[in-house]
Amino acid sequence: MIVVMKPDATGAQIEHMRQHITSLGMTPQVITGQHQTVIAALGEERAGLTEALEPGEGVEKVLPIMAPYKRASSELKRERTVVKALGFEVGGKKVAVIAGPCSVESEEQIVSIARKLKELGATALRGGAFKPRTSPYSFQGHKEKGLQMLAAARAETGLAIVTEVMAPEHVPMVAEYADVLQIGARNMQNYQLLQAVGDSGKPTLLKRGMSATIDEFLLAAEYILDRGNPNVILCERGIRTYEEHTRFTLPLATVPYLNDKSHLPVVVDPSHGTGKAKLVAPMSKASVAAGADGLIIEVHEDPEHAASDGAQTITPAAFGQLMAQCRRIAEAVDRTM
Structure with missing residues (x-):
């Protein structure tokens, strides 16, 4: 349920309703907007809740949250969420660009590419230290040494680090180095991992599972939000269909749909x-x-000899051309890059 307070509701009235919601066995979440305060009453909804909440002093109206994902829903929060980490910001007017190689291969490699990407306009650096691969014989990443290499690139350039965490027990170590924790498509429904990154409080980039519906995607985000971490970025990375002309099918209708259904x-x-x-x-x-609100792009100085995913990786020169073109598109839709 959403308790919409009157524009002139006092702090005491808001606090009273927060305590009242708690007494009813629900979890209150106070959201202060520019003109009005709303209080979400989160938990299992049951008969009689509206009647119990509506008479409260300062209450304008009580509305149900129709979506199964409560905290991620735009029904709860109309204002867009802006996630910030170091100098990286996503969700505002400026379109964020996360770029870098699929895998961290060496310190020299990641520092060199980070310098070039910053010059070309990237706002964050991506790179895999832990690599979940379909084949157990493929390169699995340098793990903590890879994280240390990313940290060296950040020290050199100031770019925020976005890197994947694969298991709950890895969260403290990855969080020590990374500015944004990435949850890959294969782990979108790894609920223990979702809760662990939620508990870390770190900004999190959540990739859609390759076979996940939008509701499943947003419910995965709900696991992170439910642990008190509001800093969630949704990432559409393509889904598996019957098509074979591309590795995955990239459904861009997801973008305006998510912008309508969620504030993330x-x-x-x-x-x-x-x-x-x-x-x-x-x-x-x-x-x-x-x-x-942003792009995440794989860039490598020599894609032909990349340790992983060379076929989908572009060069710094191609990235520079892409940025110039995207800036013109962004301007046409009242954004910047």
Whole structure:
């Protein structure tokens, strides 16, 4: 339920309703907007709740939250969430760009590419220290040494680090180095991991599972939000369909749909979403036009010899051209890059 307080509701009235919601066995969440305060009453809804809440002093109206995802829903919070980490910001007017190699291969490699990406306009650095791979024989990443290499790149450039965490027990270690914790598609419904990153309080980039519905995606975000961590970024990275012309199918209708149904920022991964380097630029432009708050792009100085995912990785030169094109698209939709 959502308790909408009157514009002139006093602090004492708001606090009284918060305590009243608690006494009814629900969890209150006070959201102070520019003109009005609303209090979410979260928990299992039951008959009689509206009648119990409506008479409260300062209450304007009580509304049900129709979506199964309560905290992630735009029914609860109309104002867009802006997630910040170091100098990185996503959800505001500026379209964020997270870029870097699929895997951290060496300190020299990651520092060199980070310098170039910052010059070209990237706002955060991506790179895998832990790599979940379909084959157990593929490169699995340098793990903590890889995290240390990312930290060296951040010290050199000031770029925030976005990197994947794969297991609940890894969260403290990865959180020590990373500015944004990434949960990959294969772990979207790893509920213990979702709760662990929620408990960490770190900004989290949650990738949509390759077979997940939008409701399942938002309910996964709900696990993180439910632990008191409001800093969740949704990432559309493509889903598995019967099509074979791309690695995955990148459904960009997801972007405006999520912008309508949720207050959380949305970024798009055109690298995984297509699996083809030549499609990264056009799908990046389309993503910005569709209303994406950010992009996450794989960039490597020598994609042909990349340790992983070379086929979907672009060069710094191609990234620079992409940024110039996307800036023009962003301007056309009243955004900046």
